[in-house]
Amino acid sequence: MTQSSPDANSFPDLVELDALRLTVIVDNEVDFMSSCPRELNHTTQAQTLFKDKRNIDKERSTVESDTNAGGHHGHSSHAHDHHGHPSHTHGSDSAFRTVNFHFQDVCCGAHGLSILLTGTKDNVEHRVLFDTGPHSAIFLENAKRLEVEFEKIEVIVLSHWHIDHSGGMLTAVDKIQEARSKGQGLAPVVVDLHPDRPDERGIRLTRPSGSHEQPDVFDYVAWGKDPSFKELEDAGAKVSQSSQAHTVCDGFFGVSGVIPRMTAYETGLPNHARWSVETKLWKQEQEIMDERYLVARVKSKGIVVLTGCSHAGVINVCQDVKRAFQHGKGAGNNDLHFVVGGFHLAGLSMETRIKETVSDMLDLNPSFMAPGHCSGWRAKAALEQAMPGKVVSLGVGSDFLINHHGS
Numbered sequence: 001m002t003q004s005s006p007d008a009n010s011f012p013d014l015v016e017l018d019a020l021r022l023t024v025i026v027d028n029e030v031d032f033m034s035s036c037p038r039e040l041n042h043t044t045q046a047q048t049l050f051k052d053k054r055n056i057d058k059e060r061s062t063v064e065s066d067t068n069a070g071g072h073h074g075h076s077s078h079a080h081d082h083h084g085h086p087s088h089t090h091g092s093d094s095a096f097r098t099v100n101f102h103f104q105d106v107c108c109g110a111h112g113l114s115i116l117l118t119g120t121k122d123n124v125e126h127r128v129l130f131d132t133g134p135h136s137a138i139f140l141e142n143a144k145r146l147e148v149e150f151e152k153i154e155v156i157v158l159s160h161w162h163i164d165h166s167g168g169m170l171t172a173v174d175k176i177q178e179a180r181s182k183g184q185g186l187a188p189v190v191v192d193l194h195p196d197r198p199d200e201r202g203i204r205l206t207r208p209s210g211s212h213e214q215p216d217v218f219d220y221v222a223w224g225k226d227p228s229f230k231e232l233e234d235a236g237a238k239v240s241q242s243s244q245a246h247t248v249c250d251g252f253f254g255v256s257g258v259i260p261r262m263t264a265y266e267t268g269l270p271n272h273a274r275w276s277v278e279t280k281l282w283k284q285e286q287e288i289m290d291e292r293y294l295v296a297r298v299k300s301k302g303i304v305v306l307t308g309c310s311h312a313g314v315i316n317v318c319q320d321v322k323r324a325f326q327h328g329k330g331a332g333n334n335d336l337h338f339v340v341g342g343f344h345l346a347g348l349s350m351e352t353r354i355k356e357t358v359s360d361m362l363d364l365n366p367s368f369m370a371p372g373h374c375s376g377w378r379a380k381a382a383l384e385q386a387m388p389g390k391v392v393s394l395g396v397g398s399d400f401l402i403n404h405h406g407s
């Protein structure tokens, strides 16, 4: 562990929310089956489909769909259980409903991250979109399946300039602006970005050991261009550039500045590189200094942290959050409640950091963690083994409700 830093981020005007909902629009994983602690009020889009009254199969139901099924009159000609209890005949239920489940309606996984946050306080609601996934098609399709209300999204926060987080952004702005322009006096969506946008980023491939072919030639993989400030403005967004800690949506959400690098082992992403249009050269860039995290505070629960990829290291992220909220800075509960997003501990060079990460995470002691995206199964398994019951699946289509009324 490390000492406190004068560079810690701070969010003095972050308010305390009554509730925070997280809806996962894009993640690497599809997992609508794993159980989740009750306190997180977890549901998934697939489970919602299990109960979707629009898909009730009247021919295979013996009871009305539901007395409250607005617009759906699922009256059945079949026999009812007049006592209101399930009855059984030789292993078969005589009173039942059937919903047809269509697997093609379930959200799809993709390498990337996009999470919609809905904060509420005193019946006021604000929504922020944290990252937009790797490309338009997956963002749009999953948002449609989740029935995202685009007109209610006020701000898009980009965690860092990597295409698996920014790739769906222009489409997201298009959709949000299309929806907001129909509303009464709704301001343009704000896109909150770090000013240091690279021309393009990529990775230098590791040479197979024992390879002697062309020893001076290196292979790079270019990931594609992030949307530009101008493209976003042309799409109707209000671009807001910041490299400092600040809050958005009347203090509902905090966006960090630079994440201080404090631990010895979280040394960035080996072989990561930045392309320069001007020099026409790849430059090594192990530290991705434009990365920011997002925080929210929920009454009686504490701090919820969203981290895009944790290129700064998830321990550096969490330690900075601890410093930001230590000694009662700001009003309310400052416990580390829920750490959500990419922990970036997958791949040979990163997996060596799992042991120390788990050890330091034990000290930080968050109530819950949802390691998703680039975390990798080894890190998830190690965290769960060290802290049983604290690790939950992020998974596309997941919905978590952090609520001070909850258990």
Ligand SMILES: [Zn+2]
Pocket: 112, 113, 162, 164, 165, 308, 309, 342, 373, 374
């Ligand atoms: Zn990523």
Ligand SMILES: [Zn+2]
Pocket: 160, 162, 309, 311
């Ligand atoms: Zn990244």
